[in-house]
Amino acid sequence: MKSSVVNPWEVSGEINYEKLVKEFGTTPISDKIKKRLEKTHPLLRRGIYFSHRDFDKWLAEYDKKKKVSVITGRGPSDKMHLGHLVPFLVAKSLQENFNCEVFIPISDDEKFFVKEKLSFDDAIKFSEDNIIDLIALGFKQGKTTIFEDFKYTKIYNYAAKIAKRITYSEAKAVLGLKPENNIGWSFYPAMQAAHILFPQFSEGKHMSVVPVGIDQDPFIRLTRDVAVHKDFNFEKPAALHAKFVPSLTGDPKMSSSEGGQIFLTDSPKEVEMKIKKYAFSGGRDTLEEHRKKGGNPDVDVSYQYLKFFFELDDKKLQNIHDEYKSGRMLTSELKMILVDKINSFLKEHQKKRELAKKQMDKFLLH
C-alpha cells in the first residue's frame, strides 16, 4: 500500500479508513445509528459516511425534541461537480428526516487565500454560481441559511472572537500551516470555526452536526476545543465523516482539478462521453471473459455512483449488482443505466438552477 497523506489541504495515496478512525480518534458509525438512518440518502445509509463524533448525542437531543441543526460549508470553485454535492445531499436528507435547520457558509475567503491565482472578483463570482447550485438542490425555504464570507462580513466578528482563543502554534500544529503561507490562510481556521459554530452564535447553544470529508476533521477538533471555552460555552459540534467519493477515473478524492468530472452544468452528450470514456470499469478485458467470470461492482465507478447517488431503490440496486457480478450485464449496459440516471438528474437540476436564481434572497444573509 502506498503511503497516504490526509489533511485539510492534501489527500493522496490509498486510504485506510479504519486506521484514520483510530488516528483521528473518531467513532465508527454503529448499527444502532445506521438503523436511525435507514430512510436517509444513500450516501448516509449505504456507507460513504462511516465515522462520527457525538452524532449519537445529536440524535438523543432530537429525540428529546430539543433543537438540532446541520451545518456544512463550501469553498467555492469554478463550477460544481457531482462529488461536491456529497455533504449537501446529506444535509438535505437530514433536514427532511429530522425537520431541522441547515446552515451553509461559503468560504470564498479560504479559496482566495489558498489559491494563488484566484482573484477576489472570481472568488465572488464562483460563490454566486455555486450558491445557485445549492439552492437548486431543494433545501427548505425558511429553514436554510446560506452566507458568503466576503458578503456577510459580520462573520468577521465571530471569527475574531474565536481567533483570540487559537494561538498560531495551535493552528500550525493542527493544520500544518507553513511560515510561507499568507496571514489570511493562518487566520482562516478561526473563520472555519466561526462557520461551524455559526448555528450556535446565531440561535444559541444547541447540537449541530457537520457532514464533512474525513480530511477536514482537524478543523472539527480545533472547533470542538474552542466551542467549550468560557467565552462561548457552546455545545461541541457533532460530525459525520465521509469517505472520499472516487472520481470517474477511480482516484480517491473527487477533485475538480482532475479531468473527467461530471459538472452540474454538463449537457447530456458530455455526460455520456465522460462516462463512456473515463468511468473506471470493474468489467473484464474481453466480452467472453466478462460473461464467464462477471464484473466487479466494488471497484466499478459506475456502479458506485448508482449506489451512492442515483439508485435509491435497494432492490433495483441489488438487481444491477447481481446482473453485473454474474456477467449477464456488460459494462457498456451498466454505464448507460448511469448515463440515463445522471442526465435525468441534471435536466431537473438545470431547470431548478433557473428557478434558484430568483430565490437567492430567501436563502442568503447579507
Add this chain to the structure above:
Amino acid sequence: MKSSVVNPWEVSGEINYEKLVKEFGTTPISDKIKKRLEKTHPLLRRGIYFSHRDFDKWLAEYDKKKKVSVITGRGPSDKMHLGHLVPFLVAKSLQENFNCEVFIPISDDEKFFVKEKLSFDDAIKFSEDNIIDLIALGFKQGKTTIFEDFKYTKIYNYAAKIAKRITYSEAKAVLGLKPENNIGWSFYPAMQAAHILFPQFSEGKHMSVVPVGIDQDPFIRLTRDVAVHKDFNFEKPAALHAKFVPSLTGDPKMSSSEGGQIFLTDSPKEVEMKIKKYAFSGGRDTLEEHRKKGGNPDVDVSYQYLKFFFELDDKKLQNIHDEYKSGRMLTSELKMILVDKINSFLKEHQKKRELAKKQMDKFLLH
C-alpha cells in the same frame, strides 16, 4: 544611556531619535517642509513630528491640486487622555491647512486580540466613547470618515486582499509576532494595512499621509511594500513620525496604563490635583535655588505640554520659557498656567462631546 526598545507593542528605555531615523530608514523633516507647516498645530511646527516618509511628495501633489488625504487610526481604550490626541490634532490641522479628507479607522479588533482580558463588548463600548472624543475635536463634516472594524466589517474584504500578499514569516519578521500570539493578532497586520490603504481603496489611487508614532513605522513599511503590489497599484502612503509625548511623570511614552494621565473627561479639580502632584518639574529643589539658577523648561513636563498642546502663541510661549528659565517664574506658577489652559480646553471639549453624540451618523461608516 539605557538600552531602548521601540516596536509597535513595546516602547521602553531612553530613545535616541536620530538613531531611530537611521535604523528605520526614514527622513528627518527638512527646513523646507517646516516652512510649509508654519501655520499648523504646535505638535507639527514645534517638533514633536520629526521624521517622515514621502511627505514632500504629498505636499507636491497638493501643490499640483491633486487629491491628498490624511489617515490616522486609534486602538480604542477605556477613556482617552491628552497623549492620545496627538495624531488627531495633527490630522485636524492638516485638514484645516490643506482642506483634505481625513479617515479615522478604529481598531477595536487589535485591542481585542492583544489585550487578553478585554471583552468583545467592552472593545465596542470603548470604541464608541473614543469616537465621541474624536468627533468633539471638530473634524469637518462631509470630509471626515470614521469607522470601526467590528461595525464596518466590510473592511474584512480589504484586509483579506492584503492578507493574501503578506506571508506569516514577513509579518513575524517586521512585527515580532510570537507563536503563542493568537491568530487574530497575526492577521492584524493585514487589517492595519487595510486601514492605511483605505483612502485609496475607497477613493482611488492618491497620496495619503499617516501621522503616527515612530514606534508604528514597521506597519508603515509593510503597508508601503504591499501598496505597490500589482493587485493594488496604489501610491505608497506617506508618513509623519512623532516622538513620544511624555506622560505627566516624564516617562517617554504617554501610556494610559501608567498613573497620572489627564483624561478628556477629567474634572477641573482632578486636573489641578494631577498636574500639581505628578507633572515632572524642571524647577530647583528650593525656592532660593530656583530664583538663583532658574528652571529647566526642556525637561519640565508642564512647559512641554504648553509648548506642544496649549500655548498656540509663539510670543507668549517664549515669554513663559524665559520667565521660567530665569527663575522669575516658579514651578507652581507654571503649573497653574497649564492647569487653566487644560481646564478651559476640557470644558469646551466636554461640551462638544455632548454635541458629538448626536452627530455620530454624519461621520461613521456602517
